[in-house]
Amino acid sequence: MPVERQREKTVSSAGAPRESTPIETLHELVAIHLLRTDQRYTAGRQAVIELLASFARPLSISEISEAIPDVPRSSAYRHLSDLERAGVVRRIAASDEFARFELAEDLTHHHHHLLCSLCGKVIDVTPSPAFERTVMSMVKELAVQQGFEPLSHALDVIGHCAACQTT
Amino acid sequence: MPVERQREKTVSSAGAPRESTPIETLHELVAIHLLRTDQRYTAGRQAVIELLASFARPLSISEISEAIPDVPRSSAYRHLSDLERAGVVRRIAASDEFARFELAEDLTHHHHHLLCSLCGKVIDVTPSPAFERTVMSMVKELAVQQGFEPLSHALDVIGHCAACQTT
DNA sequence: GGGTAGATTGAGACTGAGTCTCATTACAAC
DNA sequence: GTTGTAATGAGACTCAGTCTCAATCTACCC
Numbered sequence: 001m002p003v004e005r006q007r008e009k010t011v012s013s014a015g016a017p018r019e020s021t022p023i024e025t026l027h028e029l030v031a032i033h034l035l036r037t038d039q040r041y042t043a044g045r046q047a048v049i050e051l052l053a054s055f056a057r058p059l060s061i062s063e064i065s066e067a068i069p070d071v072p073r074s075s076a077y078r079h080l081s082d083l084e085r086a087g088v089v090r091r092i093a094a095s096d097e098f099a100r101f102e103l104a105e106d107l108t109h110h111h112h113h114l115l116c117s118l119c120g121k122v123i124d125v126t127p128s129p130a131f132e133r134t135v136m137s138m139v140k141e142l143a144v145q146q147g148f149e150p151l152s153h154a155l156d157v158i159g160h161c162a163a164c165q166t167t
Numbered sequence: 168m169p170v171e172r173q174r175e176k177t178v179s180s181a182g183a184p185r186e187s188t189p190i191e192t193l194h195e196l197v198a199i200h201l202l203r204t205d206q207r208y209t210a211g212r213q214a215v216i217e218l219l220a221s222f223a224r225p226l227s228i229s230e231i232s233e234a235i236p237d238v239p240r241s242s243a244y245r246h247l248s249d250l251e252r253a254g255v256v257r258r259i260a261a262s263d264e265f266a267r268f269e270l271a272e273d274l275t276h277h278h279h280h281l282l283c284s285l286c287g288k289v290i291d292v293t294p295s296p297a298f299e300r301t302v303m304s305m306v307k308e309l310a311v312q313q314g315f316e317p318l319s320h321a322l323d324v325i326g327h328c329a330a331c332q333t334t
Numbered sequence: 335g336g337g338t339a340g341a342t343t344g345a346g347a348c349t350g351a352g353t354c355t356c357a358t359t360a361c362a363a364c
Numbered sequence: 365g366t367t368g369t370a371a372t373g374a375g376a377c378t379c380a381g382t383c384t385c386a387a388t389c390t391a392c393c394c
Contacts, residue, residue, distance in 0.1 A: 019350080039342090042341090
């Protein structure tokens with residue numbers, strides 16, 4: 001019996017608009033970050049940022065390409081890596097084979113991810129400050145033992161999303 | 168000024184032998200897991216398991232291929248995905264573009280990862296039971312709000328390893 | 335305005351991790 | 365031994381992601 005490996009590419013919507021940072025402020029912040037690394041905040045980059053800001057979850061490159069088809073794929077990749085270098089975009093490796101991108105936590109808020117191992121969906125969740133304090137102190141303790149300098153952390157919960165539980 | 172993207176493939180050693188499970192017991196456990204999914208525990212699969220068991224960190228496919236060159240790459244991939252399906256191997260997406268593989272926690276012990284954002288090295292760290300209890304209860308709380316069924320979790324600490332701090 | 339240097343872009347070739355196919359081999363059961 | 369199924373090796377293939385290069389834009393200076 002051949003095993004069908006999961007190759008689902010479509011990520012079900014659940015993309016509620018983010019309300020946290022107003023878009024003008026966001027653009028200003030990004031521009032500042034780019035300036036620091038001697039980069040301009042061009043139309044293509046703005047389009048990428050605006051798209052990422054409008055979704056409350058990380059987007060894959062296919063979703064980005066579909067949403068802004070006038071930005072070529074190679075440019076989209078370049079924008080994303082430039083923006084990542086400037087510290088305004090974060091690349092996350094999900095449970096499937098596709099990289100996903102989201103605004104850096106500096107521009108939004110610190111959060112973690114729920115990864116559905118069946119459909120590949122990624123859901124953002126915000127931890128309580130108390131939880132974060134605990135995590136950060138423990139992370140520090142773990143890291144220091146290995147001479148490791150911790151800069152950030154990511155807590156991913158793997159499981160089944162609501163939609164996949166019903167099917 | 169062109170930006171040199173990090174394309175380091177070599178992962179510095181730090182592969183201390185694991186002492187936890189004796190290799191015979193390990194093989195028996197793996198065999199049982201495979202039997203459950205109607206698979207045999209053949210020589211190629213044993214070689215992969217033995218290799219993963221002998222390192223205290225996740226291995227990339229290149230490392231696996233180099234270590235057991237008589238197992239073709241396509242077979243190695245197949246073994247790994249068969250073993251993953253049987254629940255004895257876990258695939259982890261590191262901070263770089265390369266998937267890495269390690270024995271599932273059922274066969275070793277629950278642990279988390281320190282990911283070096285400079286060289287891509289992955290270090291295993293074992294959390295204290297108290298820490299894990301806290302994490303698990305919070306994970307459950309976060310997940311349940313979204314109707315998400317948590318099965319496991321992964322805490323990755325991103326930062327700079329000892330070696331990269333000195334260079 | 336024109337000139338210049340450097341950043342940015344689009345198009346498309348290229349790379350390589352990972353997958354798939356298919357003929358062959360190994361093994362279990364009868 | 366035969367038969368059916370699982371496992372394997374070789375290599376073609378796919379496609380996410382990268383790289384190159386010529387063209388274009390922009391800031392800045394004269």
